[in-house]
Amino acid sequence: MRLLRVGPSGGERPAVIGPDGRVLDLSSLTADIDGAFLADDGVARVQAAVAAGTLLEAGPYERVGAPVARPGKIVCIGLNYSDHAEETGAESPAEPVVFLKASNTLVGPDDTVLVPRRSVKTDYEVELAVIIGRTARYLDSPAEAAGVIAGYAIANDVSEREFQNERGGQWDKGKSCETFNPLGPWLVTPDEVGDPQALGLRLWVNGEPRQNGDTKNQIFDVQHVIWYLSQFMVLEPGDIVNTGTPAGVALGRGPEAYLRSGDVVEIEIDGLGRQRQKVAQA
Known part of the structure; x- marks a missing residue:
């Protein structure tokens, strides 16, 4: 559905x-x-x-x-694809890297993405998003995660890398700018998605292929991520979990790859639809 x-x-x-x-x-x-x-x-x-x-x-x-309204929180997993960790010069993490995005970053799949004022490194990230449908609190095992997932969607975890990495090392500052979480177009229920670890993810900027990955390459799979998060916070219905991005982000490509006003970002994940965002200056 x-x-x-x-x-x-x-x-x-x-x-x-x-x-x-x-x-x-x-x-x-x-x-x-x-x-x-x-x-x-x-x-x-x-x-x-x-x-x-x-x-x-x-x-x-x-x-x-966005296919879900007013999420209590947007929880994100960083460095969750081995190729992305490699392109950023980071080691694959021993445990999931967790950070939060402000819930009001949420916009529709085709809404405008704003480059923040004084930004020089606004980046894109195609991600599989999980929408929580049941309270998850201290799940006993990753297998229990399937019972709390309402569905899946496409997310663009837009990031400002200078704010994230060069302004005090606090990731949330580079992740929570307005419009930084386009979501949708649909919430697709698990029965229609099938195996969440067998989905291709692709992203283009101005028609140029930038990212082409597969969720089978996640370091921590979806069920592990949901189980893990439930040990540290209560996940509630309507919460969104962005599960990481594959290689090909601007951070790994060089200064010319960062987003600028006038760019067009297109994103798709197998079975979850397609997004298209015009980039503008805030």
Whole structure:
């Protein structure tokens, strides 16, 4: 199942892609796709309504928003692909590298990405995002993680590398600028995704291929990441976990590869759709 939110920023409506490809309105079932909806078996209710054929078509819309609203937190894993660790000159970590992004970095998959003022090293990162659907607290094993995952989506973990690495060593400063987490277009449920460790990830800048990886090359797989995080923090419905990026980021390519106003970033992950962002100056 592919859930999405359509409409202007701040006025998105919940929707689902029906079996015939039509976009169906979910306003009769829920006000929004958020943590409360996911925690209250919202996905199951949507599945039942789709099967019953009771949903109306969403009608015309000009924008797709992030597929989940108001996450409590966005948790990210750094250096989680061996090729990316190598290109940045870092050793593969013994445990997952964890940092947070401000929840208000979240924007839609095709919304504008803003280069921060005084930025010289704004970077892109295609990532598999996990959306949490059940509370995860001290999970006993990685195998239990499957039961708390509501679905998956594409994330662009936009980063400002000078802010991140050269301004006191605090990653959050380079990760939490406005518009720095385009998400979507869909929340795709696990039954439709299949094996999350068998997904190709690709990113282009101005039509030039920059990243071409596969989740099979993650150092810590999705279930391990969710289990690990649950030992240090409570993951709640609606939270987003970005699981790392493969090689090809601008940090590993050189100064000419960083994003500038006017650039166009395109991203896709197998089965999860496609994003397209225009870059502009803040």
